[in-house]
Amino acid sequence: MTGEVVIFWVTAIFSVAGAVGMVISRKAVHSALWVAFTMINLAVLYFSLGGAFLGTTQIVVYTGAVMMLFLFVLMIVGVDSSDSLIETIKGQRIVGTIFAFAMGALLTSAITTTGFSAAAGVAGANEASGGNIEGLAQLIFGRYLLAFEVTSALLITAALGAMVLAHNERWTPRKTQAQLQRERTLAGHPTPMPSPGVLALHNSVDTPALLPDGSPSQESLPRIFKSVQHPDDSTNNEVTS
Amino acid sequence: MISALIGLPLFGAALLLLGGRRTNAWGHYFAVAMSSSAFIVGVTQFIALLGKPAEERSIDTTLFNWISVGEFHVPFGLHLDQLSMVFVLLITGVGSLIHVYSIGYMAHDENRRRFFGYLNLFVAAMLLLVLADNYLLLYVGWEGVGLASYLLISFYQHKPSAAVAGKKAFVVNRVGDVGLSVAIMLMFVTFKDVTFSGVTAHAQHASGHSLTLIGLALLLAACGKSAQFPLQSWLLDAMEGPTPVSALIHAATMVTAGVYLIVRAHAIFDLSETARTAVVVIGAITLLLGAFIGTAKDDIKKGLAGSTMSQIGYMILAAGLGPVGYVFAIFHLLTHGMFKAGLFLGAGSVMHGMEDDVNMRNYGALRGAMKITYISFGLGFLAIIGIPPFAGFWSKDEIIHAAFSQNLVVGLATLLGAGVTAFYMTRMMAMTFFGESRWKKGVHPHESPLVMTAPMIILAIGSVFGGLALKFLGDIELWLEPVVGVAAPKDPASNAVLIPVTLTVVLLGAGYGWLKYAKTPVPALAPENVSLLTRAARADVYGDALNEAVFMRPGQYLTRALVWFDSRAVDGLVGGLSATVGGLSARLRRTQNGLVRSYALTMVGGAVLIALVLLLVRL
Amino acid sequence: MNPNNYLVLAGILFTIGAFGVLVRRNAIIVFMSVEMMLNAANLAFVAASHITGTLDGQAAAFFVMVVAAAEVVVGLAIIVVIFRTRRSASIDEASLLKY
Numbered sequence: 001m002t003g004e005v006v007i008f009w010v011t012a013i014f015s016v017a018g019a020v021g022m023v024i025s026r027k028a029v030h031s032a033l034w035v036a037f038t039m040i041n042l043a044v045l046y047f048s049l050g051g052a053f054l055g056t057t058q059i060v061v062y063t064g065a066v067m068m069l070f071l072f073v074l075m076i077v078g079v080d081s082s083d084s085l086i087e088t089i090k091g092q093r094i095v096g097t098i099f100a101f102a103m104g105a106l107l108t109s110a111i112t113t114t115g116f117s118a119a120a121g122v123a124g125a126n127e128a129s130g131g132n133i134e135g136l137a138q139l140i141f142g143r144y145l146l147a148f149e150v151t152s153a154l155l156i157t158a159a160l161g162a163m164v165l166a167h168n169e170r171w172t173p174r175k176t177q178a179q180l181q182r183e184r185t186l187a188g189h190p191t192p193m194p195s196p197g198v199l200a201l202h203n204s205v206d207t208p209a210l211l212p213d214g215s216p217s218q219e220s221l222p223r224i225f226k227s228v229q230h231p232d233d234s235t236n237n238e239v240t241s
Numbered sequence: 242m243i244s245a246l247i248g249l250p251l252f253g254a255a256l257l258l259l260g261g262r263r264t265n266a267w268g269h270y271f272a273v274a275m276s277s278s279a280f281i282v283g284v285t286q287f288i289a290l291l292g293k294p295a296e297e298r299s300i301d302t303t304l305f306n307w308i309s310v311g312e313f314h315v316p317f318g319l320h321l322d323q324l325s326m327v328f329v330l331l332i333t334g335v336g337s338l339i340h341v342y343s344i345g346y347m348a349h350d351e352n353r354r355r356f357f358g359y360l361n362l363f364v365a366a367m368l369l370l371v372l373a374d375n376y377l378l379l380y381v382g383w384e385g386v387g388l389a390s391y392l393l394i395s396f397y398q399h400k401p402s403a404a405v406a407g408k409k410a411f412v413v414n415r416v417g418d419v420g421l422s423v424a425i426m427l428m429f430v431t432f433k434d435v436t437f438s439g440v441t442a443h444a445q446h447a448s449g450h451s452l453t454l455i456g457l458a459l460l461l462a463a464c465g466k467s468a469q470f471p472l473q474s475w476l477l478d479a480m481e482g483p484t485p486v487s488a489l490i491h492a493a494t495m496v497t498a499g500v501y502l503i504v505r506a507h508a509i510f511d512l513s514e515t516a517r518t519a520v521v522v523i524g525a526i527t528l529l530l531g532a533f534i535g536t537a538k539d540d541i542k543k544g545l546a547g548s549t550m551s552q553i554g555y556m557i558l559a560a561g562l563g564p565v566g567y568v569f570a571i572f573h574l575l576t577h578g579m580f581k582a583g584l585f586l587g588a589g590s591v592m593h594g595m596e597d598d599v600n601m602r603n604y605g606a607l608r609g610a611m612k613i614t615y616i617s618f619g620l621g622f623l624a625i626i627g628i629p630p631f632a633g634f635w636s637k638d639e640i641i642h643a644a645f646s647q648n649l650v651v652g653l654a655t656l657l658g659a660g661v662t663a664f665y666m667t668r669m670m671a672m673t674f675f676g677e678s679r680w681k682k683g684v685h686p687h688e689s690p691l692v693m694t695a696p697m698i699i700l701a702i703g704s705v706f707g708g709l710a711l712k713f714l715g716d717i718e719l720w721l722e723p724v725v726g727v728a729a730p731k732d733p734a735s736n737a738v739l740i741p742v743t744l745t746v747v748l749l750g751a752g753y754g755w756l757k758y759a760k761t762p763v764p765a766l767a768p769e770n771v772s773l774l775t776r777a778a779r780a781d782v783y784g785d786a787l788n789e790a791v792f793m794r795p796g797q798y799l800t801r802a803l804v805w806f807d808s809r810a811v812d813g814l815v816g817g818l819s820a821t822v823g824g825l826s827a828r829l830r831r832t833q834n835g836l837v838r839s840y841a842l843t844m845v846g847g848a849v850l851i852a853l854v855l856l857l858v859r860l
Numbered sequence: 861m862n863p864n865n866y867l868v869l870a871g872i873l874f875t876i877g878a879f880g881v882l883v884r885r886n887a888i889i890v891f892m893s894v895e896m897m898l899n900a901a902n903l904a905f906v907a908a909s910h911i912t913g914t915l916d917g918q919a920a921a922f923f924v925m926v927v928a929a930a931e932v933v934v935g936l937a938i939i940v941v942i943f944r945t946r947r948s949a950s951i952d953e954a955s956l957l958k959y
Contacts, residue, residue, distance in 0.1 A: 002861070004861060005861050008865060008866070012865070015873060016869075016872055016876070019876040019877070022876075022880065022896065023876055023880040023884065025889075028886055031889050031892055032892065035892050038873075038896070038899070042899055042902070042903060045866075045903065045906075046906055049866070049906050049909075049910045050910065051906050051918045051921070053922075054906060054921055057922065057925060058902075061929060062925060062929075066928070066929055066932050069932060069933070069936055070888060070892060070936070073888060073940060074888060076940060076943065077888065077939070077940075078949070088885075088952060089836060089952070092839065092842060092882065092883070093883055095842060095846075096842055096845075096879065096883050097879065097883070099845045099846050099849050099878075100845065100876075100878045100879035101879075102849045102853075103849050103852065103874070103875055104871060104874070106853060106856060107852070107871035108868055108872075109856065110852070110856055111864055111867045111871060112864060112868070114864075116863050116864060117911065119861075119863040119910050119911045120911065120912060121910060121913060122909055122910055122913060122914070122915060122918070124913055125913055125914055125915050129915070132915075132918075136915055136919055136922065139915055139916060140919055140922065143916075144919055147923055148923075151923055151926050151927060151930075154927065155926065155929070155930050157930075158929075158931070159930075161933075161934050161937065162933045162934055162936075162937035163937075165934070165938060165941050166941060168944075830959040831959060833957070833958050834955065834958050834959075835954075835956060835958030836951075836955050836958075837951045837952075837955075838882060838885070838952070841881050841882055842882055845881075
């Protein structure tokens with residue numbers, strides 16, 4: 001019962017649970033959270049296998065950056081969005097299940113019938129290069145230099161690409177402050193709108209601000225929040241914007 | 242010099258046919274000039290040959306080396322010896338006379354120039370045929386005369402019957418031509434040589450089988466060109482062409498090319514008993530067939546055509562008898578050329594006077610109205626039935642003599658043929674020139690102009706004196722002996738017996754014809770109630786019906802079946818294939834449903850499959 | 861301990877990821893399933909490195925991570941753009957490339 005075995009079994013069970021959770025969650029945000037959970041478990045596993053750098057990178061890059069990116073996009077798309085459980089493509093679910101599990105069965109049988117030599121462990125390799133990071137650095141900047149250069153080019157291109165894709169072209173000139181003030185005055189409320197939560201009893205982001213006469217201003221809510229009824233608000237909320 | 246013989250008419254043909262309408266005004270005179278100058282060249286060559294001793298009487302020229310492939314060497318060579326010399330004189334002589342005749346006969350035809358172009362072409366091709374020194378070059382001339390015959394038979398392009406007749410002649414000739422090409426191929430295989438000298442020299446070394454095969458193939462060729470049984474059906478239809486054409490091509494010269502071929506290839510026939518027998522049988526059948534057909538024809542030209550078929554049967558029969566008969570075949574060929582051409586020209590003259598009507602039932606009592614025609618036709622008539630001392634007697638009687646010496650049945654056939662010939666020729670004379678006039682209203686028969694009667698007169702002189710000249714003035718047997726060989730008939734039936742018997746048969750036939758057609762009035766419409774034999778004769782002994790039933794209809798069914806097969810099976814297969822592919826593609830297209838998840842499913846499925854295969858292989 | 865176990869775990873995670881790709885309809889969840897598959901591959905690499913005793917497997921895993929990050933960036937940008945115009949994140953809606 002070495003530590004390695006224990007860690008393995010624990011992380012294995014949690015990883016699989018997280019993966020299954022991701023697949024069967026109805027809400028997208030729950031899926032994302034399950035994925036993050038699985039990734040952290042994998043990071044632990046990497047640590048136990050002697051890949052300290054890799055484990056750290058997994059948490060920092062994958063869970064920290066990539067999953068956060070996912071969550072931001074989820075926010076844009078709709079946090080509450082959920083899939084209906086009805087399958088529209090005929091036979092997709094059944095055949096998909098069959099294929100996926102056939103794939104799993106094949107992989108498993110392939111792996112279990114292969115006789116691997118006893119695990120050598122990277123401890124020796126780590127020692128030889130003076131540490132895990134140094135060893136990896138020697139490989140990346142040595143033997144795999146070309147891959148490194150190409151990957152960096154790829155990263156730059158990806159960043160540029162994302163910028164170009166998500167760019168929203170401005171079709172009309174930006175309204176100047178004077179113009180905005182003029183519009184506000186003409187519309188009847190010369191002062192700018194209060195930011196959300198001002199003069200409110202609650203300071204959460206989905207609570208509408210109160211106008212000087214005490215009524216909630218739905219315009220102060222970010223677009224993606226529906227109108228929320230709080231129990232101790234005496235006002236009724238109507239989304240009129 | 243002998244190449245000029247071919248070159249002059251060929252030049253004439255080229256000039257007239259390529260020159261077009263510009264040559265219309267003087268084209269016919271030019272053609273006559275070309276043909277006549279060829280005749281003059283021929284006469285000079287004849288005199289040159291006479292000056293040489295008998296064994297060396299030949300002039301050879303090789304113009305160029307035509308084909309030289311592997312072992313197959315064929316020179317473009319011309320060979321003028323005694324045999325080709327007589328042919329040259331016949332072709333150019335009779336040809337020139339007919340050219341002159343045509344000036345008058347075709348005077349009202351606007352396509353006259355084209356006619357003369359074709360005539361010159363024919364003369365050139367026929368001369369090439371007889372002057373060639375090898376069988377392949379002979380074949381070229383053979384095809385050339387076939388072409389000229391086709392062009393001239395269907396000369397009246399506006400008449401569908403003429404076009405059909407031309408086609409028929411060409412197609413039936415083609416069957417014979419297959420025989421000639423097979424013969425040439427066999428000659429190459431057997432002798433490695435297709436020149437006359439080569440074949441003659443090596444003939445005795447070849448096996449009997451190959452010689453027989455070559456002989457039979459040559460016989461097939463001769464049957465096609467000379468309208469012998471079983472390829473005789475085209476000759477009567479060929480009378481659709483203008484009368485000078487019938488005279489020149491289908492009486493005097495082209496149809497005799499088959500006889501020339503057999504005599505030229507005598508080396509092969511001498512050595513093959515089977516081939517000779519076949520030739521004799523064919524000749525005998527045809528001479529009787531032609532005579533039989535000729536008895537029931539009311540069309541004057543068709544009657545003469547049947548007569549031609551019969552006379553050539555005599556020639557073929559004589560050629561099949563072997564060395565006893567070669568000379569007489571050629572002798573009869575020459576005399577026949579003269580009197581038959583004269584008879585045809587006379588018929589043309591009669592037609593010209595009777596507004597181009599060919600039906601003898603509308604003639605009658607023309608001897609008063611067309612005196613010159615009557616006399617020349619009459620002299621030709623006497624020659625053909627074999628009355629001494631006219632030309633036909635000398636040649637035909639020799640053939641009958643030779644026939645009897647070989648075989649009694651063959652001899653009897655020739656004798657019977659002579660009798661029937663006398664009958665139908667007398668019928669023709671009687672219906673045309675004697676009896677009551679049965680002319681239609683508005684027809685005023687008149688004599689033809691000098692340009693037409695002059696050649697007729699010259700040919701009539703030939704019919705009278707030709708036989709005597711060739712027998713006694715210049716001995717034709719002696720002339721041709723170095724080339725073909727002459728043999729005396731073994732157990733010869735005595736001429737003393739034979740000649741009176743023949744004359745009796747002839748006079749009987751003539752008398753019967755006279756009684757029936759000169760003494761009794763001839764009905765204006767052909768009687769309907771006739772015997773079976775007459776009906777058969779009128780229908781050319783059902784030759785056409787036979788050809789249609791045996792060859793044409795099955796061929797038609799075959800082609801229709803093939804067309805059906807092609808459109809249903811082959812096209813169906815191809816079309817079906819394309820339809821299948823189309824249908825399949827329409828089904829398969831539906832997998833492109835645009836949904837990413839279906840594509841993902843397919844991808845995963847494919848990956849599973851590959852993994853499975855890899856695993857199985859590994860295990 | 862049998863090094864096979866790590867690989868079997870990788871296989872299981874891969875399978876679950878594949879299942880998610882095939883069955884879910886939300887584009888972002890599909891994307892996350894793809895990320896799951898990539899992670900499974902990473903695990904396999906690291907396990908292999910552990911078996912052979914060299915660090916090449918870890919280097920490979922590192923590169924996979926980098927590329928996955930780049931891919932996520934571009935992919936999510938595309939999803940955002942599509943969402944802007946079509947107001948829907950269901951991948952079944954983008955089905956114009958059909959026969």
